[in-house]
Amino acid sequence: MKINHLALWTRNLEAMRDFYTTYFGAKSNDLYHNKKTEFKSYFLSFDDETRLEIMTRPDIAERTAKDDFGYAHLAMSVGTKERVDDLTNLLAQEGFEVIGQPRTTGDGYYESVVLDPDGNKVEITV
Numbered sequence: 482m483k484i485n486h487l488a489l490w491t492r493n494l495e496a497m498r499d500f501y502t503t504y505f506g507a508k509s510n511d512l513y514h515n516k517k518t519e520f521k522s523y524f525l526s527f528d529d530e531t532r533l534e535i536m537t538r539p540d541i542a543e544r545t546a547k548d549d550f551g552y553a554h555l556a557m558s559v560g561t562k563e564r565v566d567d568l569t570n571l572l573a574q575e576g577f578e579v580i581g582q583p584r585t586t587g588d589g590y591y592e593s594v595v596l597d598p599d600g601n602k603v604e605i606t607v
Contacts, residue, residue: 486524486532487555489601494521494537496598500577501525501533504568505557554594554602562591565605569593 507525581594592606
């Protein structure tokens with residue numbers, strides 16, 4: 482058994498798609514658009530067959546708090562400490578908020594934490 486995909490609601494579908502394809506190498510399918518409900522989505526595929534579905538619909542509500550119960554973060558493995566450092570620096574230079582500088586955590590992970598265009602936490606790890 483394996484997780485097929487995770488899904489995130491977004492108000493800015495194209496910005497989210499650009500973020501994950503540009504910085505994390507995701508491959509995107511063509512836009513799905515249900516004209517009856519105005520639901521739109523992309524499936525973003527990563528090298529290991531993991532997929533992230535990003536979705537929008539005009540009637541979805543805005544997030545009310547940064548640390549709601551449930552989803553905590555998405556962790557993306559980039560392979561090396563140097564790549565963690567480089568990608569974190571690049572994202573900071575391009576205006577994305579870094580909320581956790583690169584470090585080795587108490588449980589042994591080398592990681593940083595950035596916010597995607599919607600403010601979701603993305604952990605960049607080896």
